[in-house]
Amino acid sequence: MTATLTIEGLKVAIGAANVLRGVSLEVQPGEVRGLVGESGAGKSMLGRAVLGLLPANASVTAGRIAFEGRDLLAMQEAERRNLLGRRIALIPQDPMTSLNPVKRIGGQIGNLLRHHLGLSKRAALMRATDLLNEVAIREPKRVLSLYPHEISGGMRQRVLIAMAFACDPALVIADEPTTALDVTVQRQVLQLVERLRLRHGSAVLFVTHDLGVVAKICRSMTVLHAGRVLEEGETANVLVRPRHAYTRALLAATPRADRPAEALRPVPPDLTDQLWSEAHRLDQVPAAGAA
Ligand SMILES: Nc1ncnc2c1ncn2[C@@H]1O[C@H](COP(=O)(O)OP(=O)(O)OP(=O)(O)O)[C@@H](O)[C@H]1O
Numbered sequence: 001m002t003a004t005l006t007i008e009g010l011k012v013a014i015g016a017a018n019v020l021r022g023v024s025l026e027v028q029p030g031e032v033r034g035l036v037g038e039s040g041a042g043k044s045m046l047g048r049a050v051l052g053l054l055p056a057n058a059s060v061t062a063g064r065i066a067f068e069g070r071d072l073l074a075m076q077e078a079e080r081r082n083l084l085g086r087r088i089a090l091i092p093q094d095p096m097t098s099l100n101p102v103k104r105i106g107g108q109i110g111n112l113l114r115h116h117l118g119l120s121k122r123a124a125l126m127r128a129t130d131l132l133n134e135v136a137i138r139e140p141k142r143v144l145s146l147y148p149h150e151i152s153g154g155m156r157q158r159v160l161i162a163m164a165f166a167c168d169p170a171l172v173i174a175d176e177p178t179t180a181l182d183v184t185v186q187r188q189v190l191q192l193v194e195r196l197r198l199r200h201g202s203a204v205l206f207v208t209h210d211l212g213v214v215a216k217i218c219r220s221m222t223v224l225h226a227g228r229v230l231e232e233g234e235t236a237n238v239l240v241r242p243r244h245a246y247t248r249a250l251l252a253a254t255p256r257a258d259r260p261a262e263a264l265r266p267v268p269p270d271l272t273d274q275l276w277s278e279a280h281r282l283d284q285v286p287a288a289g290a291a
């Protein structure tokens with residue numbers, strides 16, 4: 001079976017600074033893989049590299065990204081853009097800045113459907129109504145006629161989730177889709193992602209720094225720190241028998257229902273400092289096999 005996403009030895013630099021230092025990971029069809037790590041680990045950069053949306057000053061300096069066996073980095077720009085939003089979709093971190101503030105919700109969903117699926121205006125409107133129903137938005141017709149600022153943050157995130165799954169993508173990259181939301185809404189959003197990915201048969205790369213979320217919805221997980229993979233595997237195995245000290249520290253810092261809040265231990269700064277210096281030291285060493 002061809003993996004949905006294969007990343008091998010991916011290095012990304014912003015100017016002289018390395019942000020991904022040889023990352024490898026796979027996402028199988030229909031799988032949900034968690035990508036966890038603290039702020040600055042490079043989680044969003046990884047997602048953006050897959051989507052072909054790296055910032056202008058960033059570049060891929062080594063490695064390979066394949067989507068369903070096709071090399072994304074070798075692909076023509078137009079071909080790659082055509083995958084975006086259709087076969088590979090994004091649920092972004094910030095629902096406010098990800099919708100166009102001066103366009104009605106209906107127009108934005110409609111454009112996507114007409115562009116990627118070639119639907120007529122009328123068919124797109126009907127499909128958009130269905131999609132909002134799918135994400136449990138009441139009065140979908142009314143919501144389609146509103147502007148993003150006229151609906152709540154939770155609703156905006158639902159709209160973005162609906163848009164991400166609209167074209168039955170093979171892969172959805174969810175970049176901390178619940179961070180900006182309060183706890184109740186977070187839970188609803190997680191359930192939605194779970195329901196939609198099953199219905200649409202999509203694999204998901206779920207970016208988060210919350211191991212609780214990973215335990216709930218991810219079959220496999222990758223722990224990223226300073227642009228390096230420290231540990232990966234089936235979630236059940238990694239969480240029960242973490243091999244890396246950093247994963248153990250993350251676990252000790254994660255609230256759990258069966259543990260009093262006092263038992264929480266923040267990740268020791270010494271450990272993260274040590275890992276950062278390790279990463280910087282590795283930057284100085286030429287890669288094995290390099291000329
Ligand atoms: N536009 C940018 N220009 C320069 N450096 C950037 C830019 N965006 C991110 N970086 C740097 O790249 C590194 C990785 O950032 P990234 O956004 O991928 O982290 P992250 O794991 O997604 O963190 P968070 O959990 O805070 O979202 C960080 O050191 C960050 O400072």
Ligand SMILES: [Mg+2]
Pocket residue numbers: 043044045175
């Ligand atoms: Mg991020």
